[in-house]
Every structure is written in C-alpha cells, then in structure tokens.
Amino acid sequence: CEARKVALLGAAGGIGQPLALLLKMNKFVTELALYDIVGTPGVAADLSHCNTPVKVTAFSGAEELDACLSGADLVIIPAGVPRKPGMTRDDLFNTNAGIVQNLVRAAGKNCPQAVLEIITNPVNSTVPIAAETLKAMGVYDPKKVIGVTTLDIVRSNTFVAEARGLDMKDVDVPVIGGHAGATILPLLSQATPAVTFTDAEKAAMSEKIQNAGTVVVEAKAGKGSATLSMAYAAARMAESTLLGLNGEPNIYECAFVQSEVVADVPFFASKVLLGPHGVAKVMGLGELDAFETAALQAMLPQLKTEIQKGLDFAKAN
Ligand code: APR
Numbered sequence: 001c002e003a004r005k006v007a008l009l010g011a012a013g014g015i016g017q018p019l020a021l022l023l024k025m026n027k028f029v030t031e032l033a034l035y036d037i038v039g040t041p042g043v044a045a046d047l048s049h050c051n052t053p054v055k056v057t058a059f060s061g062a063e064e065l066d067a068c069l070s071g072a073d074l075v076i077i078p079a080g081v082p083r084k085p086g087m088t089r090d091d092l093f094n095t096n097a098g099i100v101q102n103l104v105r106a107a108g109k110n111c112p113q114a115v116l117e118i119i120t121n122p123v124n125s126t127v128p129i130a131a132e133t134l135k136a137m138g139v140y141d142p143k144k145v146i147g148v149t150t151l152d153i154v155r156s157n158t159f160v161a162e163a164r165g166l167d168m169k170d171v172d173v174p175v176i177g178g179h180a181g182a183t184i185l186p187l188l189s190q191a192t193p194a195v196t197f198t199d200a201e202k203a204a205m206s207e208k209i210q211n212a213g214t215v216v217v218e219a220k221a222g223k224g225s226a227t228l229s230m231a232y233a234a235a236r237m238a239e240s241t242l243l244g245l246n247g248e249p250n251i252y253e254c255a256f257v258q259s260e261v262v263a264d265v266p267f268f269a270s271k272v273l274l275g276p277h278g279v280a281k282v283m284g285l286g287e288l289d290a291f292e293t294a295a296l297q298a299m300l301p302q303l304k305t306e307i308q309k310g311l312d313f314a315k316a317n
Contacts, residue, residue: 004242005031007072007111009065009103010079012039014227015119015234019078020047022235024054028242035059035068036079065103069110074241076148076234077103080120082224083217089122089180090306096120097129097313104130105137112139115146115241115278119234121225123147123179124303127256127267128310136314143278146241147256149179149269150233151226155212156186159205164195175209175254176270176285177296183303184210185296189289202291244274251275252283261285265300267307 006023010016011034023032024047032047032054034040044058059068069075080096083089100120107116112134120126127147134140156173160166172192177185186209188197197205216226237253244251251274259268261284271283288296 002246003030004028004074004245005033005072006238007033007035007069007075009035009075009077010120012036012043013078014082014224015078015230017043018228018231019076019234022231023238024050024052024056026054026235026239026242028239028246029054031055031057033057033059033068033072035065037061065106066110069107072111072114073245074117074238075107075111075114076117076119076238078119078234079103084222085218092121093125093309096122096126097310098317100126101129101133101314101317104133108134108137108139115144115245117146117148117234117237117241119148119230121179122306123149123256124183124306125310125313128307129314131258132311132314141278142258145257146279147179147269148234148237149175149254149256150237151230152179152184152186152209153254154229154233154236156209159208160188160191160195163205166193174271176268177299178269178303178306179256180306181210181302183299185292185299187286187288187292189292190286199291206295240274241278244278244280245276247276255279257282262300265304265307
C-alpha cells in the first residue's frame with residue numbers, strides 16, 4: 001500500500017504517548033511525526049527502539065510545527081488540557097479552543113489534503129472550530145474533518161457485552177449525536193447481535209455510557225481523563241481511516257462530522273463510510289425506537305449550542 005505519514009499533535013501527553021505506541025505498531029503507517037510543545041524527543045527516542053518499520057520523527061515547539069505537518073496524510077490532534085473532577089467537557093473550551101484552532105491553521109497551511117481527526121475536547125465545539133477555520137483559509141473539505149467519538153462506541157460495546165454475557169469481539173453498538181453528556185446516544189435498538197432492553201434498562205445503559213468519561217476523571221482524582229482507552233479507540237479510528245484511504249471498501253465507523261442527517265444541526269455523529277478521500281458517505285440514523293427518538297430530540301438544544309459556540313469562536317478569532 002501507499003506510504004502514509006501520520007502527524008500526532010500533543011504526542012507527549014496522556015493520550016498522545018499510548019496512541020504513538022499503537023501507531024508505531026500499525027502496518028499502514030510509514031512515518032509517525034510526533035509534535036508537542038515539550039517532550040517529543042524523549043518519546044520519539046524511546047519509541048524508535050521498537051523494531052517495527054514505522055519511522056519516528058520528533059518535532060518540538062511552534063517553530064517545528066510546519067515541518068511536522070508537511071506531507072502528512074492523516075493528522076491526529078489530542079493536544080490540550082484534560083478534565084479534572086467536577087469539570088464538564090465544555091469547561092475545557094476556553095483553553096482548548098485556541099490550541100485546536102492554532103494547530104488546525106498549521107495543518108491547513110502545510111497539509112491541506114490531509115484527513116484531520118480531532119480528539120481534543122469539547123469535540124462538539126472543536127470540530128466546528130476546525131471546519132470554520134479551514135473554511136476561512138479556503139481549504140475546507142467536509143470529508144476530511146472528523147471528530148473522534150470512537151471511545152463512545154468502544155465503551156458501548158464493552159458495557160453491552162458485559163451486561164448480556166456476550167463475546168466482546170462480537171458486539172457492535174452504533175452511537176450517534178455528539179461527544180458530551182446527553183448528546184451521546186447509543187442506539188441499543190441497532191446493536192449487533194440484537195439485544196433486548198426494557199425502557200428502564202435502556203435509560204440505565206445510556207446513562208452509564210454517557211457518564212463513563214466522568215467515572216474515569218473521578219477515579220484519576222485530578223490526574224486527568226481517559227487516556228489508555230481513548231488511545232485504543234483513536235488507534236482503531238486511525239486504522240479504519242488508513243484502510244479507507246488505501247481503497248479498502250466497506251469500512252464504517254461512527255464519527256462526528258459535517259452532516260445533514262438532522263435538520264439545523266450542521267455537525268452530527270453517525271455511521272460513516274470511509275474511503276480514499278476520508279468520509280465517503282454519511283450513512284444517517286437508520287430506524288430509531290421511541291426511546292431513542294425522544295433522547296435525540298432532548299439532546300438537540302445542547303448539541304446546537306455547543307456547535308454554535310465553536311463556530312462563533314472561529315469566526316471571532
Ligand atoms: N500544541 C501542542 N501540544 C500541546 C499544546 C499545543 N499548543 N498545548 C498542550 N499540548 C500538549 C501538552 O504538552 C500535553 O503533552 O497536549 C498534551 C496533552 O496531554 P495531557 O495533558 O496528558 O491530556 P490528555 O489526557 O492527553 O488529553 C488531551 O484529549 O480527550 C481529550 O479531553 C481531553 O482535551 C483533552 C485532550
């Protein structure tokens with residue numbers, strides 16, 4: 001397959017380091033370019049001793065950002081600050097909005113053809129920031145800006161498998177909406193294999209999935225949010241994206257992208273088909289049951305507000 005350069009921005013962080021390891025083990029990656037404001041030479045030196053063919057390069061500080069991004073096919077962004085106990089993802093906005101916009105501008109300048117995958121929270125706002133920023137530069141391609149919500153799917157698969165005693169590897173639960181609180185909507189009615197839940201069980205399972213990130217934040221007691229499971233999920237999304245770029249057919253993931261699936265909601269997570277140029281097709285919702293239809297309606301005000309907050313920030317900065 002073709003040579004693929006992946007740039008990882010925020011590579012020395014809690015998500016960045018395990019994600020770098022997983023990408024160093026990925027057979028579709030040829031070069032892994034690590035960028036952070038501090039610490040990348042150490043991560044790269046360490047990682048480069050693993051005997052896999054991926055070439056690891058390190059870039060530190062703003063003056064090396066352009067070189068990191070030049071020629072990248074896929075840019076993954078976990079740079080920013082994580083949550084502490086008591087914080088919502090939206091509380092991160094003030095710090096992370098500017099970090100993401102700055103990195104996205106550099107990507108728009110140095111690798112406008114690359115697929116961008118944004119992990120930095122609040123994803124409901126940072127993805128609109130990325131889109132609007134690239135639009136202002138004249139290089140926005142909606143197929144290439146993706147908010148990584150894969151951890152919501154990974155968590156749903158795990159929790160449903162545990163609840164029903166199913167084999168972890170067999171379970172697939174689509175998750176739609178956004179990536180914060182009630183905007184995370186697992187479609188239990190579309191789970192594979194089919195599972196039946198009462199309305200009370202659906203409510204409890206949905207809440208468990210929505211609250212899973214906060215459980216990790218509380219358990220880490222001030223030391224951050226999900227890093228290992230997030231890296232695992234982002235590595236899965238990256239692999240699916242690289243398979244799509246390589247022309248492999250029928251690669252689907254749920255992801256938060258520009259969308260017309262729900263009226264007046266310009267960005268929305270749903271199942272997408274991945275292809276040679278990023279998102280080949282937004283698949284939409286499928287058939288929702290009454291519980292899911294109500295949950296979708298209930299989330300829309302929050303989701304719209306968080307999207308608009310991102311768009312407004314990008315327009316003002
Ligand atoms: N450019 C590049 N890297 C940056 C910048 C910047 N402007 N600002 C911060 N970073 C780096 C930090 O130096 C650090 O290495 O981003 C990394 C973030 O790592 P952690 O603080 O450990 O945070 P992490 O747990 O990885 O979460 C990062 O992902 O899931 C989201 O909500 C989470 O927004 C948070 C982000």
